[in-house]
Amino acid sequence: MIAKDAYKRYVEENSPKSPMWRSMIAAFVVGGLICMAGQGVHDGIAAIFPQMAEEEVGAWTTVVMILFGAFFTAVGVYDKLGHFAGGGSIIPITGFANSVVSPAMEYNREGIFFGICAKMFVIAGPIIVLGIVASVLVGIIGLFL
Amino acid sequence: MKKGRQSFILDRPVYFRSSCTIVGPKESEGNYGGLFDMVLRDDRWGEKSYEKAESKMHRKAVEGALAKSGLSAEDIDFILAGDLLNEISASNLAMRHFKVPFLGLYNACSTFTEAVLLGSLLIEAGAAGAVCCSTSSHFASAERQYRYPLELGNQRTPTSQWTVTGAGASVLTATRPTMAEREAGEEKFAEYLGETAAEERENCGKLKKLAKNCAGKYRPDYAVSWRRGEGGRKCAVRVVGGTFGRVVDLGIDDESNMGGAMAPAAADTLLAHFEDTGATASDYDAIYTGDLGRFGKQALEYLLSTQDVDLGDRYHDCGAGFYTPEQQTFQGGSGAGCVNVTFNADILRRMERGELKRVLVLATGALLNKDTPLQKETIPGISHAFVVEAEEIAEEE
Numbered sequence: 288m289i290a291k292d293a294y295k296r297y298v299e300e301n302s303p304k305s306p307m308w309r310s311m312i313a314a315f316v317v318g319g320l321i322c323m324a325g326q327g328v329h330d331g332i333a334a335i336f337p338q339m340a341e342e343e344v345g346a347w348t349t350v351v352m353i354l355f356g357a358f359f360t361a362v363g364v365y366d367k368l369g370h371f372a373g374g375g376s377i378i379p380i381t382g383f384a385n386s387v388v389s390p391a392m393e394y395n396r397e398g399i400f401f402g403i404c405a406k407m408f409v410i411a412g413p414i415i416v417l418g419i420v421a422s423v424l425v426g427i428i429g430l431f432l
Numbered sequence: 433m434k435k436g437r438q439s440f441i442l443d444r445p446v447y448f449r450s451s452c453t454i455v456g457p458k459e460s461e462g463n464y465g466g467l468f469d470m471v472l473r474d475d476r477w478g479e480k481s482y483e484k485a486e487s488k489m490h491r492k493a494v495e496g497a498l499a500k501s502g503l504s505a506e507d508i509d510f511i512l513a514g515d516l517l518n519e520i521s522a523s524n525l526a527m528r529h530f531k532v533p534f535l536g537l538y539n540a541c542s543t544f545t546e547a548v549l550l551g552s553l554l555i556e557a558g559a560a561g562a563v564c565c566s567t568s569s570h571f572a573s574a575e576r577q578y579r580y581p582l583e584l585g586n587q588r589t590p591t592s593q594w595t596v597t598g599a600g601a602s603v604l605t606a607t608r609p610t611m612a613e614r615e616a617g618e619e620k621f622a623e624y625l626g627e628t629a630a631e632e633r634e635n636c637g638k639l640k641k642l643a644k645n646c647a648g649k650y651r652p653d654y655a656v657s658w659r660r661g662e663g664g665r666k667c668a669v670r671v672v673g674g675t676f677g678r679v680v681d682l683g684i685d686d687e688s689n690m691g692g693a694m695a696p697a698a699a700d701t702l703l704a705h706f707e708d709t710g711a712t713a714s715d716y717d718a719i720y721t722g723d724l725g726r727f728g729k730q731a732l733e734y735l736l737s738t739q740d741v742d743l744g745d746r747y748h749d750c751g752a753g754f755y756t757p758e759q760q761t762f763q764g765g766s767g768a769g770c771v772n773v774t775f776n777a778d779i780l781r782r783m784e785r786g787e788l789k790r791v792l793v794l795a796t797g798a799l800l801n802k803d804t805p806l807q808k809e810t811i812p813g814i815s816h817a818f819v820v821e822a823e824e825i826a827e828e829e
Contacts, residue, residue, distance in 0.1 A: 288699060289738050294682045297734060298692040302727055303590035303762070310587070360583050369585020376585050385585050393581035396481045410584065 314375030317368065321379045325352050349380055356384030361392065386410040436708025441673035446552040448669045448820070449503075449562070449605040450617055451776035452496030454489045456571065456597030459773070460657070462755040462765075467777040468598075469496060469658040475572065475597050478636065478653050482572035483517060484525075489599035490515065490568040491526035492628065497564060497601035499624035501609075502617035508532050508603070509560035512551050514543035515568045516595075516768050517577060522568050532564075540797030541694075541723050542677070543567045544600070544772040545816040551604050552671040552818070561606055568599035569767030578687075578802055591689040593725045593751060594761035598769035600776040608668050611825065618660050625656055666786040667822040674818035675708060677701040679799065681812035687805045691728020691751075691763055694796040697813030698724060699735040701794055705817050706741070713743045717788045720779060722771035722795030722815070723751030725763030750774035750795075771795040783822040790821050 289297075329348040333339065339347075356379075359365040365385045368376045376382050387407055394406035408415065435441050453468045460471040470492070472485075479485040490513070498505060511530060513523040514537035527534045539546045547565035554560040574595035575582055609617075632652050680700045684693040698721050706712060713719065724732055729749040736743065754765030754774065775793055782788050794817035805811070 288696065288703075289682070289735060291683045294696065294735070295684065298684055298689065298731065301730065301734075302689055302692060305587075305590055360585075363583065365585045366583045367585075370587060372585075373587040382585060385583070389581040389583035389585075392583055393576055410580070 317372035318375035353384040356381030357388045360385045360388040439675040439708035445670040446555045449603040450500035451602040453600040453773040453777045472654045474653040486522040486570035487525040493599040493601040500617045500621040501603040511564045512547040513566040542795035542797035545795040549674045566601035567768040567772045569769035571595045571597045589688045593763045593766035595767040596765040596770040598773040600772035669783045672819040675705040677815040679812045683810045685810045690798040691725035693811035694813035695728045695731035697815040701815040716792045719792045721749045723766040726752045
Protein backbone atom coordinates (compact mmCIF):
# COMPACT_ATOMS: atom_id res chain seq x y z
CA MET A 288 0.00 0.00 0.00
CA ILE A 289 0.84 3.68 -0.01
CA ALA A 290 3.91 4.87 1.93
CA LYS A 291 3.45 6.34 5.42
CA ASP A 292 4.76 9.78 4.48
CA ALA A 293 2.57 10.03 1.42
CA TYR A 294 -0.52 9.06 3.38
CA LYS A 295 0.25 11.47 6.21
CA ARG A 296 0.64 14.23 3.66
CA TYR A 297 -2.66 13.27 2.06
CA VAL A 298 -4.45 13.36 5.43
CA GLU A 299 -2.90 16.69 6.38
CA GLU A 300 -3.81 18.27 3.09
CA ASN A 301 -7.31 16.87 2.77
CA SER A 302 -8.70 16.77 6.32
CA PRO A 303 -11.42 19.35 6.88
CA LYS A 304 -10.01 22.43 8.62
CA SER A 305 -11.51 24.65 11.28
CA PRO A 306 -13.21 27.69 9.74
CA MET A 307 -10.59 30.24 10.83
CA TRP A 308 -12.47 33.49 10.26
CA ARG A 309 -15.73 32.27 11.74
CA SER A 310 -13.93 30.97 14.83
CA MET A 311 -11.98 34.18 15.30
CA ILE A 312 -15.00 36.45 14.90
CA ALA A 313 -17.11 34.32 17.29
CA ALA A 314 -14.26 34.26 19.83
CA PHE A 315 -13.73 38.03 19.52
CA VAL A 316 -17.41 38.89 19.95
CA VAL A 317 -18.18 36.49 22.81
CA GLY A 318 -14.85 37.11 24.57
CA GLY A 319 -15.49 40.83 24.27
CA LEU A 320 -19.01 40.49 25.66
CA ILE A 321 -17.75 38.48 28.65
CA CYS A 322 -15.14 41.20 29.32
CA MET A 323 -17.87 43.87 29.03
CA ALA A 324 -19.93 41.94 31.55
CA GLY A 325 -16.86 41.84 33.80
CA GLN A 326 -16.43 45.60 33.45
CA GLY A 327 -20.14 45.99 34.28
CA VAL A 328 -19.71 43.91 37.43
CA HIS A 329 -16.62 45.98 38.32
CA ASP A 330 -18.45 49.28 37.88
CA GLY A 331 -21.46 47.93 39.78
CA ILE A 332 -19.32 46.94 42.76
CA ALA A 333 -17.53 50.28 42.66
CA ALA A 334 -20.89 52.11 42.63
CA ILE A 335 -22.34 50.09 45.53
CA PHE A 336 -19.18 50.30 47.66
CA PRO A 337 -17.70 53.71 46.78
CA GLN A 338 -15.06 53.60 49.52
CA MET A 339 -13.63 50.22 48.38
CA ALA A 340 -10.03 50.34 47.10
CA GLU A 341 -9.56 49.82 43.34
CA GLU A 342 -7.49 46.67 43.88
CA GLU A 343 -10.17 45.16 46.09
CA VAL A 344 -12.89 45.93 43.54
CA GLY A 345 -10.82 43.99 40.96
CA ALA A 346 -10.53 41.00 43.28
CA TRP A 347 -14.25 40.97 43.97
CA THR A 348 -15.00 41.26 40.25
CA THR A 349 -12.89 38.13 39.65
CA VAL A 350 -14.79 36.30 42.38
CA VAL A 351 -18.17 37.28 40.92
CA MET A 352 -17.13 36.28 37.38
CA ILE A 353 -15.92 32.88 38.64
CA LEU A 354 -19.29 32.46 40.33
CA PHE A 355 -21.03 33.25 37.03
CA GLY A 356 -18.80 30.79 35.15
CA ALA A 357 -19.52 28.03 37.67
CA PHE A 358 -23.24 28.81 37.69
CA PHE A 359 -23.64 28.76 33.91
CA THR A 360 -21.63 25.52 33.75
CA ALA A 361 -23.90 23.94 36.34
CA VAL A 362 -27.07 24.86 34.48
CA GLY A 363 -25.59 23.49 31.24
CA VAL A 364 -25.22 26.73 29.29
CA TYR A 365 -21.47 27.31 29.29
CA ASP A 366 -20.61 24.26 27.18
CA LYS A 367 -22.99 25.44 24.48
CA LEU A 368 -21.43 28.89 24.57
CA GLY A 369 -18.02 27.22 24.32
CA HIS A 370 -19.06 25.18 21.27
CA PHE A 371 -19.91 28.44 19.56
CA ALA A 372 -17.21 30.77 20.84
CA GLY A 373 -14.18 28.49 21.40
CA GLY A 374 -11.30 30.57 22.77
CA GLY A 375 -13.64 33.49 23.38
CA SER A 376 -15.18 31.76 26.37
CA ILE A 377 -12.20 29.57 27.36
CA ILE A 378 -9.65 32.34 27.95
CA PRO A 379 -11.59 34.61 30.38
CA ILE A 380 -11.70 33.63 34.06
CA THR A 381 -15.23 32.23 33.53
CA GLY A 382 -13.68 29.58 31.27
CA PHE A 383 -11.28 28.66 34.05
CA ALA A 384 -14.23 28.19 36.39
CA ASN A 385 -15.87 26.03 33.72
CA SER A 386 -12.77 23.84 33.45
CA VAL A 387 -12.90 23.13 37.21
CA VAL A 388 -16.65 22.76 37.63
CA SER A 389 -17.26 20.55 34.60
CA PRO A 390 -15.02 17.65 35.75
CA ALA A 391 -16.37 18.05 39.28
CA MET A 392 -19.87 17.50 37.88
CA GLU A 393 -18.73 14.70 35.62
CA TYR A 394 -16.99 12.68 38.35
CA ASN A 395 -19.65 13.29 40.97
CA ARG A 396 -20.81 9.70 40.51
CA GLU A 397 -17.47 8.26 41.69
CA GLY A 398 -18.03 9.81 45.11
CA ILE A 399 -16.90 13.00 46.78
CA PHE A 400 -13.38 11.93 47.73
CA PHE A 401 -12.01 10.01 44.73
CA GLY A 402 -14.55 11.49 42.35
CA ILE A 403 -15.06 15.20 42.81
CA CYS A 404 -12.01 16.09 44.93
CA ALA A 405 -9.52 13.99 42.98
CA LYS A 406 -10.78 14.68 39.45
CA MET A 407 -11.76 18.34 39.81
CA PHE A 408 -8.37 19.52 38.55
CA VAL A 409 -7.83 17.16 35.62
CA ILE A 410 -8.08 20.05 33.18
CA ALA A 411 -7.19 23.12 35.24
CA GLY A 412 -4.46 21.30 37.22
CA PRO A 413 -1.56 22.15 34.86
CA ILE A 414 -2.57 25.82 34.80
CA ILE A 415 -2.67 25.98 38.59
CA VAL A 416 0.69 24.21 38.94
CA LEU A 417 2.36 26.44 36.35
CA GLY A 418 0.79 29.53 37.91
CA ILE A 419 2.17 28.64 41.35
CA VAL A 420 5.60 27.74 39.96
CA ALA A 421 5.74 31.00 38.01
CA SER A 422 4.70 33.08 41.02
CA VAL A 423 7.34 31.41 43.21
CA LEU A 424 10.02 32.08 40.58
CA VAL A 425 8.94 35.70 40.19
CA GLY A 426 8.92 36.02 43.98
CA ILE A 427 12.50 34.71 44.25
CA ILE A 428 13.68 36.99 41.46
CA GLY A 429 11.87 39.89 43.13
CA LEU A 430 13.74 39.16 46.35
CA PHE A 431 17.10 39.94 44.74
CA LEU A 432 16.03 43.00 42.73
CA MET B 433 -12.65 -23.49 5.23
CA LYS B 434 -9.62 -21.24 5.10
CA LYS B 435 -9.29 -19.18 1.99
CA GLY B 436 -6.08 -17.37 1.17
CA ARG B 437 -4.11 -15.57 3.86
CA GLN B 438 -6.77 -14.30 6.25
CA SER B 439 -10.21 -15.19 4.91
CA PHE B 440 -12.57 -18.13 5.28
CA ILE B 441 -15.72 -19.45 3.68
CA LEU B 442 -18.25 -21.27 5.84
CA ASP B 443 -18.87 -24.84 4.75
CA ARG B 444 -22.21 -24.81 6.54
CA PRO B 445 -24.36 -21.68 6.46
CA VAL B 446 -25.03 -19.68 9.62
CA TYR B 447 -28.20 -17.64 9.79
CA PHE B 448 -29.19 -14.38 11.40
CA ARG B 449 -32.15 -15.51 13.42
CA SER B 450 -33.11 -12.25 15.08
CA SER B 451 -31.77 -8.89 16.16
CA CYS B 452 -32.66 -6.08 18.49
CA THR B 453 -31.50 -2.45 18.58
CA ILE B 454 -31.81 0.30 21.16
CA VAL B 455 -30.58 3.85 20.56
CA GLY B 456 -30.56 7.26 22.20
CA PRO B 457 -32.70 10.28 21.33
CA LYS B 458 -30.20 11.96 18.99
CA GLU B 459 -29.76 8.75 17.01
CA SER B 460 -33.49 8.40 16.49
CA GLU B 461 -33.49 11.83 14.86
CA GLY B 462 -30.76 10.76 12.43
CA ASN B 463 -31.03 9.13 9.03
CA TYR B 464 -32.03 5.74 10.40
CA GLY B 465 -34.65 7.13 12.78
CA GLY B 466 -37.76 4.98 13.02
CA LEU B 467 -35.90 1.76 12.21
CA PHE B 468 -34.76 0.92 15.72
CA ASP B 469 -36.72 -1.27 18.11
CA MET B 470 -36.47 0.98 21.13
CA VAL B 471 -35.51 4.63 21.50
CA LEU B 472 -34.50 6.27 24.75
CA ARG B 473 -36.06 9.59 25.61
CA ASP B 474 -33.51 10.13 28.34
CA ASP B 475 -30.03 8.88 27.52
CA ARG B 476 -29.48 7.90 31.17
CA TRP B 477 -32.51 5.63 31.05
CA GLY B 478 -33.33 6.31 34.68
CA GLU B 479 -29.89 5.15 35.85
CA LYS B 480 -27.45 7.05 38.03
CA SER B 481 -24.64 7.12 35.47
CA TYR B 482 -24.18 6.91 31.73
CA GLU B 483 -22.10 3.78 32.19
CA LYS B 484 -24.97 2.07 33.96
CA ALA B 485 -27.32 3.24 31.21
CA GLU B 486 -25.03 1.77 28.54
CA SER B 487 -24.90 -1.52 30.36
CA LYS B 488 -28.67 -1.54 30.70
CA MET B 489 -29.08 -0.85 26.97
CA HIS B 490 -26.68 -3.70 26.27
CA ARG B 491 -28.62 -6.09 28.51
CA LYS B 492 -31.99 -5.08 27.07
CA ALA B 493 -30.72 -5.46 23.50
CA VAL B 494 -29.51 -9.00 24.24
CA GLU B 495 -32.75 -9.87 26.02
CA GLY B 496 -34.74 -8.40 23.15
CA ALA B 497 -32.80 -10.34 20.52
CA LEU B 498 -33.23 -13.55 22.53
CA ALA B 499 -36.97 -12.91 22.82
CA LYS B 500 -37.28 -12.23 19.10
CA SER B 501 -35.38 -15.39 18.26
CA GLY B 502 -38.01 -17.37 20.14
CA LEU B 503 -35.17 -19.21 21.90
CA SER B 504 -34.62 -19.26 25.64
CA ALA B 505 -31.28 -18.44 27.31
CA GLU B 506 -30.57 -22.19 27.67
CA ASP B 507 -30.62 -22.59 23.89
CA ILE B 508 -27.89 -19.96 23.46
CA ASP B 509 -24.46 -21.53 23.73
CA PHE B 510 -22.31 -18.40 23.82
CA ILE B 511 -22.70 -14.67 24.04
CA LEU B 512 -19.92 -12.76 22.31
CA ALA B 513 -19.97 -9.15 23.38
CA GLY B 514 -17.87 -6.04 23.70
CA ASP B 515 -17.97 -2.28 24.10
CA LEU B 516 -15.65 0.70 24.48
CA LEU B 517 -15.55 1.21 28.23
CA ASN B 518 -12.56 0.25 30.36
CA GLU B 519 -12.22 -3.55 30.49
CA ILE B 520 -15.46 -3.77 28.44
CA SER B 521 -17.41 -3.11 31.61
CA ALA B 522 -20.77 -2.37 29.95
CA SER B 523 -20.79 -5.91 28.54
CA ASN B 524 -19.35 -7.52 31.64
CA LEU B 525 -21.93 -5.96 33.93
CA ALA B 526 -24.78 -6.77 31.54
CA MET B 527 -23.70 -10.43 31.36
CA ARG B 528 -24.41 -10.92 35.06
CA HIS B 529 -28.02 -11.29 34.01
CA PHE B 530 -27.48 -14.22 31.66
CA LYS B 531 -26.69 -17.78 32.60
CA VAL B 532 -24.87 -18.25 29.32
CA PRO B 533 -21.10 -18.73 28.67
CA PHE B 534 -19.68 -15.32 27.77
CA LEU B 535 -16.75 -14.39 25.56
CA GLY B 536 -15.69 -10.78 26.01
CA LEU B 537 -14.25 -9.15 22.90
CA TYR B 538 -12.52 -5.88 22.19
CA ASN B 539 -11.52 -4.52 18.83
CA ALA B 540 -12.86 -1.01 19.41
CA CYS B 541 -15.58 -0.13 16.92
CA SER B 542 -15.01 -3.27 14.84
CA THR B 543 -16.02 -5.54 17.73
CA PHE B 544 -19.40 -6.32 16.17
CA THR B 545 -17.99 -7.84 12.98
CA GLU B 546 -15.37 -9.67 15.05
CA ALA B 547 -18.18 -11.17 17.17
CA VAL B 548 -20.20 -12.23 14.12
CA LEU B 549 -17.14 -13.84 12.47
CA LEU B 550 -16.18 -15.75 15.62
CA GLY B 551 -19.78 -16.70 16.37
CA SER B 552 -20.26 -18.08 12.86
CA LEU B 553 -17.07 -20.10 13.16
CA LEU B 554 -18.18 -21.53 16.53
CA ILE B 555 -21.46 -22.61 14.98
CA GLU B 556 -19.82 -24.00 11.86
CA ALA B 557 -17.37 -26.03 13.94
CA GLY B 558 -20.28 -27.55 15.81
CA ALA B 559 -19.21 -26.01 19.11
CA ALA B 560 -22.48 -24.08 19.29
CA GLY B 561 -25.99 -24.26 17.92
CA ALA B 562 -26.87 -20.65 18.59
CA VAL B 563 -24.80 -17.64 19.65
CA CYS B 564 -25.63 -14.05 20.45
CA CYS B 565 -23.36 -11.21 19.27
CA SER B 566 -23.76 -7.82 20.88
CA THR B 567 -21.97 -4.50 21.25
CA SER B 568 -22.79 -1.13 22.69
CA SER B 569 -21.47 2.41 22.92
CA HIS B 570 -22.72 5.57 24.56
CA PHE B 571 -21.81 9.13 23.64
CA ALA B 572 -21.55 10.38 27.21
CA SER B 573 -19.55 7.46 28.61
CA ALA B 574 -17.18 7.51 25.62
CA GLU B 575 -16.64 11.28 25.86
CA ARG B 576 -15.73 10.92 29.50
CA GLN B 577 -13.39 8.02 28.88
CA TYR B 578 -11.59 9.26 25.80
CA ARG B 579 -12.11 13.02 25.80
CA TYR B 580 -13.38 15.73 28.13
CA PRO B 581 -16.19 16.27 30.64
CA LEU B 582 -19.51 16.91 28.91
CA GLU B 583 -19.97 20.38 30.40
CA LEU B 584 -16.53 21.63 29.37
CA GLY B 585 -16.95 24.52 26.96
CA ASN B 586 -14.48 23.47 24.27
CA GLN B 587 -14.88 23.16 20.52
CA ARG B 588 -14.94 19.92 18.56
CA THR B 589 -12.61 19.80 15.60
CA PRO B 590 -14.11 19.35 12.12
CA THR B 591 -12.48 15.90 11.85
CA SER B 592 -14.18 14.60 14.98
CA GLN B 593 -16.96 12.05 15.09
CA TRP B 594 -19.93 11.59 17.39
CA THR B 595 -20.08 8.34 19.37
CA VAL B 596 -23.39 6.63 18.73
CA THR B 597 -25.52 5.96 21.80
CA GLY B 598 -26.79 2.55 20.93
CA ALA B 599 -26.72 -1.14 21.63
CA GLY B 600 -27.59 -3.99 19.34
CA ALA B 601 -27.60 -7.75 19.46
CA SER B 602 -27.98 -10.47 16.84
CA VAL B 603 -28.72 -14.12 17.39
CA LEU B 604 -27.02 -16.50 14.96
CA THR B 605 -28.15 -20.08 14.50
CA ALA B 606 -27.14 -23.10 12.48
CA THR B 607 -30.68 -23.64 11.25
CA ARG B 608 -32.64 -21.37 8.97
CA PRO B 609 -35.50 -19.63 10.75
CA THR B 610 -38.89 -20.68 9.41
CA MET B 611 -41.89 -18.39 9.01
CA ALA B 612 -43.60 -19.98 11.99
CA GLU B 613 -40.52 -19.49 14.16
CA ARG B 614 -40.28 -15.88 13.17
CA GLU B 615 -43.88 -15.24 14.05
CA ALA B 616 -43.48 -17.01 17.38
CA GLY B 617 -40.43 -14.83 18.00
CA GLU B 618 -42.36 -11.65 17.30
CA GLU B 619 -45.05 -12.80 19.69
CA LYS B 620 -42.43 -13.40 22.36
CA PHE B 621 -40.82 -10.02 21.73
CA ALA B 622 -44.16 -8.25 22.12
CA GLU B 623 -44.55 -10.05 25.44
CA TYR B 624 -41.03 -9.03 26.44
CA LEU B 625 -41.80 -5.38 25.66
CA GLY B 626 -44.85 -5.64 27.90
CA GLU B 627 -42.74 -7.08 30.72
CA THR B 628 -40.12 -4.35 30.29
CA ALA B 629 -42.79 -1.65 30.42
CA ALA B 630 -44.20 -3.07 33.65
CA GLU B 631 -40.73 -3.41 35.17
CA GLU B 632 -39.79 0.15 34.19
CA ARG B 633 -42.93 1.51 35.73
CA GLU B 634 -42.26 -0.33 38.96
CA ASN B 635 -38.63 0.81 39.16
CA CYS B 636 -39.51 4.37 38.34
CA GLY B 637 -40.40 5.38 41.87
CA LYS B 638 -37.19 3.87 43.27
CA LEU B 639 -34.93 6.59 41.96
CA LYS B 640 -35.45 9.80 43.81
CA LYS B 641 -34.73 12.05 40.88
CA LEU B 642 -37.41 10.43 38.82
CA ALA B 643 -40.05 10.38 41.52
CA LYS B 644 -41.62 13.46 40.02
CA ASN B 645 -42.19 11.61 36.76
CA CYS B 646 -43.94 8.81 38.56
CA ALA B 647 -46.38 10.83 40.58
CA GLY B 648 -49.52 11.40 38.57
CA LYS B 649 -48.93 10.77 34.90
CA TYR B 650 -46.06 8.40 34.31
CA ARG B 651 -44.02 8.74 31.16
CA PRO B 652 -41.51 5.98 30.41
CA ASP B 653 -37.90 6.93 29.60
CA TYR B 654 -38.05 5.10 26.32
CA ALA B 655 -40.37 4.62 23.37
CA VAL B 656 -40.95 1.48 21.36
CA SER B 657 -40.77 1.99 17.62
CA TRP B 658 -40.77 -1.70 16.72
CA ARG B 659 -43.79 -2.83 14.76
CA ARG B 660 -44.88 -6.38 14.24
CA GLY B 661 -43.84 -7.85 10.93
CA GLU B 662 -41.70 -4.88 9.95
CA GLY B 663 -38.71 -7.09 9.26
CA GLY B 664 -40.31 -8.40 6.12
CA ARG B 665 -40.52 -12.12 5.64
CA LYS B 666 -39.19 -12.76 2.20
CA CYS B 667 -35.61 -13.79 2.86
CA ALA B 668 -33.35 -15.29 5.48
CA VAL B 669 -29.90 -13.75 5.83
CA ARG B 670 -26.87 -15.97 6.21
CA VAL B 671 -23.20 -15.40 6.88
CA VAL B 672 -21.14 -16.74 3.99
CA GLY B 673 -17.63 -16.03 5.16
CA GLY B 674 -15.33 -13.24 6.07
CA THR B 675 -11.89 -11.77 6.42
CA PHE B 676 -10.08 -11.08 9.67
CA GLY B 677 -8.11 -7.88 9.64
CA ARG B 678 -4.53 -7.07 10.54
CA VAL B 679 -3.46 -4.13 12.65
CA VAL B 680 -2.40 -1.37 10.29
CA ASP B 681 -0.74 1.88 11.31
CA LEU B 682 0.17 4.52 8.75
CA GLY B 683 1.39 6.98 11.35
CA ILE B 684 -1.67 9.14 11.98
CA ASP B 685 -1.34 10.62 15.46
CA ASP B 686 -4.36 12.92 15.67
CA GLU B 687 -6.85 11.25 18.00
CA SER B 688 -9.62 13.49 16.75
CA ASN B 689 -9.13 12.20 13.21
CA MET B 690 -10.01 8.56 13.64
CA GLY B 691 -11.37 8.23 10.11
CA GLY B 692 -7.93 9.02 8.75
CA ALA B 693 -6.33 6.56 11.17
CA MET B 694 -8.73 3.70 10.37
CA ALA B 695 -9.02 4.05 6.60
CA PRO B 696 -5.70 2.19 5.91
CA ALA B 697 -6.93 -0.79 7.98
CA ALA B 698 -10.18 -0.89 6.01
CA ALA B 699 -8.23 -0.72 2.75
CA ASP B 700 -5.90 -3.49 3.90
CA THR B 701 -8.76 -5.83 4.86
CA LEU B 702 -10.74 -5.05 1.72
CA LEU B 703 -7.79 -5.71 -0.59
CA ALA B 704 -6.96 -8.91 1.33
CA HIS B 705 -10.59 -9.99 1.01
CA PHE B 706 -10.59 -9.46 -2.74
CA GLU B 707 -7.28 -11.26 -3.13
CA ASP B 708 -8.18 -14.21 -0.88
CA THR B 709 -11.64 -14.87 -2.24
CA GLY B 710 -11.16 -13.76 -5.83
CA ALA B 711 -14.21 -11.54 -5.49
CA THR B 712 -14.39 -8.05 -6.92
CA ALA B 713 -16.42 -5.04 -5.82
CA SER B 714 -19.07 -5.78 -8.44
CA ASP B 715 -19.86 -9.12 -6.74
CA TYR B 716 -21.58 -7.15 -3.97
CA ASP B 717 -24.81 -5.18 -3.99
CA ALA B 718 -23.47 -3.02 -1.24
CA ILE B 719 -20.23 -2.59 0.70
CA TYR B 720 -20.45 -0.95 4.12
CA THR B 721 -17.56 0.25 6.21
CA GLY B 722 -18.19 0.75 9.93
CA ASP B 723 -17.51 4.25 11.09
CA LEU B 724 -14.84 5.91 8.98
CA GLY B 725 -16.93 9.06 8.75
CA ARG B 726 -17.08 11.40 5.78
CA PHE B 727 -13.38 12.14 5.58
CA GLY B 728 -12.39 8.54 6.38
CA LYS B 729 -14.61 7.35 3.54
CA GLN B 730 -12.88 9.76 1.20
CA ALA B 731 -9.47 8.60 2.48
CA LEU B 732 -10.40 4.94 1.91
CA GLU B 733 -11.52 5.71 -1.64
CA TYR B 734 -8.22 7.49 -2.20
CA LEU B 735 -6.20 4.57 -0.79
CA LEU B 736 -8.09 2.10 -2.98
CA SER B 737 -7.68 4.31 -6.04
CA THR B 738 -3.89 3.99 -5.65
CA GLN B 739 -4.43 0.23 -6.05
CA ASP B 740 -6.82 0.70 -8.99
CA VAL B 741 -9.84 -0.47 -7.03
CA ASP B 742 -13.08 1.47 -7.44
CA LEU B 743 -16.03 0.59 -5.24
CA GLY B 744 -18.43 2.96 -6.98
CA ASP B 745 -21.92 3.82 -5.71
CA ARG B 746 -22.30 0.55 -3.84
CA TYR B 747 -19.92 1.80 -1.17
CA HIS B 748 -21.43 3.38 1.97
CA ASP B 749 -20.11 4.22 5.41
CA CYS B 750 -22.39 3.56 8.40
CA GLY B 751 -20.88 6.44 10.38
CA ALA B 752 -21.01 9.00 7.57
CA GLY B 753 -24.65 8.19 6.91
CA PHE B 754 -25.79 7.95 10.49
CA TYR B 755 -26.66 11.51 11.41
CA THR B 756 -28.13 14.29 9.31
CA PRO B 757 -25.85 17.27 8.55
CA GLU B 758 -28.09 19.49 10.71
CA GLN B 759 -27.15 17.44 13.76
CA GLN B 760 -23.62 18.90 13.57
CA THR B 761 -21.64 15.78 14.23
CA PHE B 762 -18.95 16.80 11.70
CA GLN B 763 -17.73 13.46 10.33
CA GLY B 764 -20.75 11.43 11.45
CA GLY B 765 -21.23 8.57 13.90
CA SER B 766 -18.69 6.23 15.44
CA GLY B 767 -18.49 3.72 18.27
CA ALA B 768 -19.02 0.02 18.72
CA GLY B 769 -22.77 0.56 18.50
CA CYS B 770 -22.66 2.42 15.16
CA VAL B 771 -22.11 -0.40 12.69
CA ASN B 772 -24.11 -2.76 14.90
CA VAL B 773 -27.35 -0.79 15.01
CA THR B 774 -27.01 0.25 11.37
CA PHE B 775 -26.59 -3.34 10.30
CA ASN B 776 -29.29 -4.79 12.53
CA ALA B 777 -31.87 -2.06 11.99
CA ASP B 778 -31.30 -1.20 8.35
CA ILE B 779 -29.06 -3.48 6.30
CA LEU B 780 -30.42 -6.74 7.73
CA ARG B 781 -34.04 -5.61 7.25
CA ARG B 782 -33.41 -4.58 3.66
CA MET B 783 -31.82 -7.95 2.97
CA GLU B 784 -34.78 -9.74 4.56
CA ARG B 785 -37.07 -7.80 2.25
CA GLY B 786 -34.94 -8.94 -0.68
CA GLU B 787 -33.68 -5.46 -1.60
CA LEU B 788 -30.04 -6.43 -1.17
CA LYS B 789 -28.69 -9.85 -2.04
CA ARG B 790 -25.03 -9.89 -1.15
CA VAL B 791 -23.39 -7.43 1.18
CA LEU B 792 -19.88 -6.95 2.57
CA VAL B 793 -19.69 -5.31 5.98
CA LEU B 794 -16.32 -4.20 7.28
CA ALA B 795 -16.34 -2.47 10.61
CA THR B 796 -13.28 -0.46 11.54
CA GLY B 797 -11.72 0.22 14.91
CA ALA B 798 -9.11 2.70 16.12
CA LEU B 799 -6.94 0.99 18.71
CA LEU B 800 -6.01 3.73 21.12
CA ASN B 801 -6.70 4.66 24.67
CA LYS B 802 -6.45 8.01 26.39
CA ASP B 803 -2.79 7.52 27.31
CA THR B 804 -1.25 6.22 24.09
CA PRO B 805 -1.41 9.55 22.20
CA LEU B 806 0.14 11.28 25.25
CA GLN B 807 2.95 8.74 25.09
CA LYS B 808 3.51 9.81 21.46
CA GLU B 809 2.13 6.63 19.97
CA THR B 810 0.46 6.75 16.59
CA ILE B 811 -3.02 5.27 16.16
CA PRO B 812 -3.27 1.75 14.75
CA GLY B 813 -6.48 0.65 13.08
CA ILE B 814 -8.15 -2.69 12.52
CA SER B 815 -11.00 -3.89 10.35
CA HIS B 816 -12.83 -7.20 10.18
CA ALA B 817 -15.19 -8.02 7.33
CA PHE B 818 -18.07 -10.45 6.95
CA VAL B 819 -20.10 -11.34 3.87
CA VAL B 820 -23.84 -11.87 4.19
CA GLU B 821 -26.27 -13.20 1.61
CA ALA B 822 -30.04 -13.14 1.44
CA GLU B 823 -31.69 -16.44 0.67
CA GLU B 824 -35.37 -16.68 -0.21
CA ILE B 825 -37.57 -18.67 2.13
CA ALA B 826 -40.00 -20.91 0.26
CA GLU B 827 -43.68 -20.15 0.94
CA GLU B 828 -44.54 -23.49 2.57
CA GLU B 829 -41.97 -22.94 5.31
